């Protein structure tokens with residue numbers, strides 16, 4: 534076993550490596566204890582609640598997975614096992630015991646009951662009377678807190694899951710590992726879902742396995758606020774505490790158009806009095822100018838924002854492009870992608886490996902495939918994506934292997950132009966083709 538449990542006062546239980554591991558190594562994989570899709574949650578809302586129907590399609594992660602747990606509790610005929618009964622009733626190691634029912638295994642996880650009290654009680658009020666009769670408010674609250682403290686996103690953000698081991702991993706805004714939730718792809722058989730966790734860098738024995746619960750490209754104040762509101766804890770990771778330059782709050786230098794950032798961490802939106810240009814060293818502290826930049830950052834002046842106050846490295850620009858890449862023509866996406874790659878490289882150097890770098894490279898390869906007569910570029914781009922997946926999850930990883938196969942396919946298609954055109958050429962729109970040509974120039 535590469536992974537073992539440890540404890541420290543700031544985070545409670547967490548995972549660490551029990552031997553030295555290399556970047557890209559598989560740390561563990563596991564099946565979910567509970568897994569729910571959005572559609573299942575909506576059906577459960579109708580079955581169990583009086584008045585949540587309108588919100589059913591936008592339930593938070595915690596509530597989604599909690600509904601599955603509640604259903605299991607009702608199906609098991611009552612209160613189920615109370616927290617702690619695993620240790621009392623079963624001599625096994627709860628997370629591994631096949632014989633233990635799911636609710637007993639769940640008791641292995643802990644939740645912050647006090648922190649989730651009001652959310653749990655609001656839900657409890659909405660229960661149908663016959664459900665409330667069968668579940669005490671204390672049991673309800675305890676289970677809700679366990680779900681809220683430990684839920685993971687699944688199904689590309691459309692589902693929610695609870696994992697026994699994965700839920701022990703602490704959060705870091707500069708994590709040492711990354712998680713993927715794979716459904717029926719790579720080494721995961723059809724019809725199954727698994728959490729797969731790989732090391733993002735070399736780890737010495739005893740180093741913590743941390744994953745990021747939120748995107749890493751947000752500034753300190755936004756990461757802290759998302760963790761506080763979405764996960765109910767104050768992040769104490771090394772990146773938040775180090776107070777380093779706020780690279781994601783990046784403005785255009787009025788002197789040289791280079792990236793200008795606050796030189797130290799920013800813990801509240803707009804709470805900086807100085808920006809420093811990384812290229813020419815210019816220091817901006819003019820109150821009026823800073824005020825205009827802060828308004829632009831809050832998108833109060835969208836037109837002026839677009840006219841060049843926010844640098845392309847700014848997290849709002851990065852986020853907007855990342856989320857909408859699939860809606861722009863391939864040629865335009867090929868112009869945007871290098872900017873995204875550069876922006877993320879400042880946070881996570883590409884040579885160190887990160888799944889987002891690999892995903893951006895894969896996206897570039899997919900775009901090159903859509904551009905007519907660019908089979909060679911597509912082949913090279915697929916190889917680059919394979920190389921980056923290899924860096925973060927090893928050459929045997931499903932993603933690296935898939936990109937290698939795509940590279941071979943693109944190269945083979947390039948050698949048989951007629952086949953290639955028949956395959957994709959007709960789908961390419963004229964604007965995208967022109968964009969791609971200008972991007973190449």
Ligand SMILES: C[S@@+](CC[C@H](N)C(=O)[O-])C[C@H]1O[C@@H](n2cnc3c(N)ncnc32)[C@H](O)[C@@H]1O
Pocket residue numbers: 543544545546547642643644645682683700701702703704705764765766767768769770
């Ligand atoms: C998924 S649980 C981790 C397992 C939990 N420690 C246990 O004993 O069951 C997440 C909780 O760990 C703590 N935690 C994780 N990462 C943290 C961080 N970076 N800073 C502060 N607390 C953190 C928070 O209390 C959070 O609610």
